[in-house]
Amino acid sequence: MRMTQIRTRSDKTEDIYSYMDMLDLFPEKVENYDEKLKRFYTEHIHGDEEIRYCLKGSDRWFEQARDRMGSESKDPREEVIQAWYMDDSDADQRLPHHRDPQEFVSFEKLDELGVLSWRLDADNYETDPELKKIREDRGYSYMDFCEVCPEKLPNYEEKIKNFYEEHLHTDEEIRYCVAGSGYFDVRDRDEAWIRVWVKKGAMIVLPAGIYHRFTLDSDNYIKAMRLFVGDPVWTPFNRPHDHLPARQEYVDNFVNKAGCGPAVDATAA
Ligand SMILES: CSCCC(=O)/C(O)=C/O
Numbered sequence: 001m002r003m004t005q006i007r008t009r010s011d012k013t014e015d016i017y018s019y020m021d022m023l024d025l026f027p028e029k030v031e032n033y034d035e036k037l038k039r040f041y042t043e044h045i046h047g048d049e050e051i052r053y054c055l056k057g058s059d060r061w062f063e064q065a066r067d068r069m070g071s072e073s074k075d076p077r078e079e080v081i082q083a084w085y086m087d088d089s090d091a092d093q094r095l096p097h098h099r100d101p102q103e104f105v106s107f108e109k110l111d112e113l114g115v116l117s118w119r120l121d122a123d124n125y126e127t128d129p130e131l132k133k134i135r136e137d138r139g140y141s142y143m144d145f146c147e148v149c150p151e152k153l154p155n156y157e158e159k160i161k162n163f164y165e166e167h168l169h170t171d172e173e174i175r176y177c178v179a180g181s182g183y184f185d186v187r188d189r190d191e192a193w194i195r196v197w198v199k200k201g202a203m204i205v206l207p208a209g210i211y212h213r214f215t216l217d218s219d220n221y222i223k224a225m226r227l228f229v230g231d232p233v234w235t236p237f238n239r240p241h242d243h244l245p246a247r248q249e250y251v252d253n254f255v256n257k258a259g260c261g262p263a264v265d266a267t268a269a
């Protein structure tokens with residue numbers, strides 16, 4: 001076959017592409033199609049140019065590949081953690097309070113605010129090696145459980161009210177939802193509320209000094225593992241407590257940091 005001469009860079013000689021073959025990429029033609037798809041879809045580089053000439057088909061292939069890979073390519077946290085900007089309505093705090101249109105928030109954006117998260121195996125938390133490693137790496141020596149429902153939580157009504165007062169702590173707030181669900185609301189850099197919905201299997205860390213609050217959702221139940229470095233201190237400092245060193249450190253490290261990316265994850269559905 002005659003190769004068309006293509007020169008895109010002046011330092012290249014003619015007819016450099018001496019090799020040519022064809023690749024028909026669809027399930028019936030390719031052995032181990034799914035495995036190959038996975039390899040192509042995994043971010044990578046080559047030591048040489050990648051030159052492809054599409055004779056048939058289109059970039060619909062890329063969409064089909066992504067659909068076929070399904071949840072494999074998705075961040076596993078998406079199943080148990082979702083975050084979005086809240087509306088300004090005074091309606092029941094246990095409602096989702098989405099904006100119209102909805103504005104989802106990415107894990108990267110949460111990360112920029114110092115909010116960390118994992119998806120863990122909540123059915124096996126006693127033996128889960130991933131949880132063990134996080135606890136070792138981050139020094140979470142203390143652990144107990146907080147079950148939020150009238151039967152299990154003493155002074156339920158008062159606690160529910162206090163959890164929803166905007167406050168900060170001088171240490172991280174580490175919660176691992178092992179059953180039920182709930183909303184942790186955190187302030188972004190511009191003081192807007194981001195609602196972080198945690199469901200069974202979601203573990204989140206709110207950094208020391210971030211203004212936040214907690215509420216049950218309309219299912220009215222959560223069982224959360226609480227972790228802490230050393231002897232626990234649960235004291236909430238209701239807003240304003242801007243003079244606390246923990247707040248000042250948070251502002252220095254996360255609010256006044258340069259190079260903030262866009263707030264909204266346009267790809268989330
Ligand atoms: C789901 S744990 C109860 C909420 C809590 O402990 C807290 O500190 C909220 O800010």
Ligand SMILES: [Fe+2]
Nearest residue numbers: 167169173236
């Ligand atoms: Fe708190």
Ligand code: NI
Nearest residue numbers: 237241243244
């Ligand atoms: Ni004070």
